[in-house]
Amino acid sequence: MERIRIVVVGLGHRGRHMTKLAARGFDCTDVVGVCDIDRDMWYQKQWDQDKPMAEILPEPAFFLDYQQMLEELKPDLVIVETGADIHAEFCCQALDRGIHVLSDIPVVASLAEADALWRSANASRGVIMVGANPNEAGWANALVDLHQRGLIGEPYYMEAEYIHWSEGAMSTNLTAHSEWRRHLSPIRYCTHSLGPLLRILREDLRHVSCFGTGQHCQIPGRVSRKDDMQAAQFRTESGVVVRLLRNGACRARIGHHSYRVFCTKGYFEKIAPKGGDPVKIRFNSDVLYGARQLTTLPLAEYMPHEYADNPRAIGHGGVDYAMLDKLFTALLAGSRTVPTDLREGLRMTLPGIYAEESARRNGEVMTMYYPWDAEWKTSF
Numbered sequence: 001m002e003r004i005r006i007v008v009v010g011l012g013h014r015g016r017h018m019t020k021l022a023a024r025g026f027d028c029t030d031v032v033g034v035c036d037i038d039r040d041m042w043y044q045k046q047w048d049q050d051k052p053m054a055e056i057l058p059e060p061a062f063f064l065d066y067q068q069m070l071e072e073l074k075p076d077l078v079i080v081e082t083g084a085d086i087h088a089e090f091c092c093q094a095l096d097r098g099i100h101v102l103s104d105i106p107v108v109a110s111l112a113e114a115d116a117l118w119r120s121a122n123a124s125r126g127v128i129m130v131g132a133n134p135n136e137a138g139w140a141n142a143l144v145d146l147h148q149r150g151l152i153g154e155p156y157y158m159e160a161e162y163i164h165w166s167e168g169a170m171s172t173n174l175t176a177h178s179e180w181r182r183h184l185s186p187i188r189y190c191t192h193s194l195g196p197l198l199r200i201l202r203e204d205l206r207h208v209s210c211f212g213t214g215q216h217c218q219i220p221g222r223v224s225r226k227d228d229m230q231a232a233q234f235r236t237e238s239g240v241v242v243r244l245l246r247n248g249a250c251r252a253r254i255g256h257h258s259y260r261v262f263c264t265k266g267y268f269e270k271i272a273p274k275g276g277d278p279v280k281i282r283f284n285s286d287v288l289y290g291a292r293q294l295t296t297l298p299l300a301e302y303m304p305h306e307y308a309d310n311p312r313a314i315g316h317g318g319v320d321y322a323m324l325d326k327l328f329t330a331l332l333a334g335s336r337t338v339p340t341d342l343r344e345g346l347r348m349t350l351p352g353i354y355a356e357e358s359a360r361r362n363g364e365v366m367t368m369y370y371p372w373d374a375e376w377k378t379s380f
């Protein structure tokens with residue numbers, strides 16, 4: 001393959017951004033088709049644009065029907081940007097036709113979907129990569145590097161929080177069009193938090209208990225009954241504990257992602273900017289000369305440094321570009337090895353599905369299985 005013919009399904013805020021980036025950020029791509037059940041997403045100006053997508057990007061053909069787009073255009077790659085709870089069916093349909101897939105996260109919405117997607121992916125000549133862009137962040141690469149070099153030892157406790165602003169114009173605009181943003185259980189959106197941490201955890205998460213708070217925060221126009229906050233504790237077979245805090249709504253007015261990693265020979269943290277304080281990315285090490293005290297790493301919050309001089313490297317501080325670049329490079333080389341494959345995607349998605357069920361059961365400790373486990377089953 002010399003060029004990659006791409007289609008995008010789902011043209012919300014994220015889908016429009018990824019369409020532009022895939023089309024304009026690279027010399028090896030042709031975005032030939034786009035699809036949404038709402039034609040206004042393409043033909044009408046949206047809140048984050050000064051003109052409609054059809055004028056910004058005149059080349060792709062617009063489709064209302066996904067299957068028709070696949071049949072007519074026979075693309076090399078589908079980028080799936082439908083709502084966070086409806087990815088798997090689009091992925092399976094593409095993989096079953098031998099088409100490569102980049103699916104946004106969380107990649108599945110149920111155990112049954114995980115099973116179906118795992119089977120489709122294993123039977124397909126197409127490659128599936130999961131769009132875990134936080135995994136590409138410069139700070140996550142630094143964490144992995146410190147770990148691989150043995151400078152912080154092995155993790156025994158990690159924690160992450162993802163607090164999304166729940167008020168203001170951006171939240172209102174994002175939510176207005178988007179069913180899943182109003183209704184999805186916060187803990188299901190665990191992938192941005194677990195993804196980077198799982199990069200240094202050799203085991204899968206095995207047990208979970210989760211609680212939710214109910215509702216304490218008034219948001220104009222709120223319709224769902226989802227919890228304001230949900231807190232999950234995960235544990236691996238050998239006893240590594242991972243704690244995750246997610247919000248549906250809150251008054252904190254902070255954002256977004258913080259992580260702390262406690263290891264046998266050191267400590268690492270990435271603390272999101274708060275109240276005017278800049279991002280903090282720092283570590284200490286018992287075995288690296290001169291690094292026994294907390295040592296700041298001179299990294300931007302997200303930009304991987306190998307892309308820092310590339311003016312086309314945009315999207316969440318450059319991580320969206322890095323993700324696409326690595327996928328396109330693999331596809332052009334005919335490689336099936338991609339940075340975040342389906343197994344990694346399920347390792348970071350399924351814990352949220354079990355955690356939601358645990359919260360429903362008032363914190364019951366649940367054992368989690370994955371499609372590669374002998375005990376795997378598609379019901380709880």
Ligand SMILES: NC(=O)c1ccc[n+]([C@@H]2O[C@H](COP(=O)([O-])OP(=O)(O)OC[C@H]3O[C@@H](n4cnc5c(N)ncnc54)[C@H](O)[C@@H]3O)[C@@H](O)[C@H]2O)c1
Pocket residue numbers: 009010011012013014015035036037038041064066081082083084085086104105106131132133174177178179180316
């Ligand atoms: N990785 C990131 O940084 C990041 C950031 C934001 C969103 N996301 C992910 O991106 C995805 C999209 O997010 P969003 O905010 O754009 O959501 P959204 O709800 O605004 O957009 C989803 C779009 O999919 C369309 N759609 C639904 N069913 C369809 C169908 N059958 N055929 C074609 N189109 C259909 C909807 O009409 C809508 O326009 C989500 O999975 C979300 O988790 C990721």
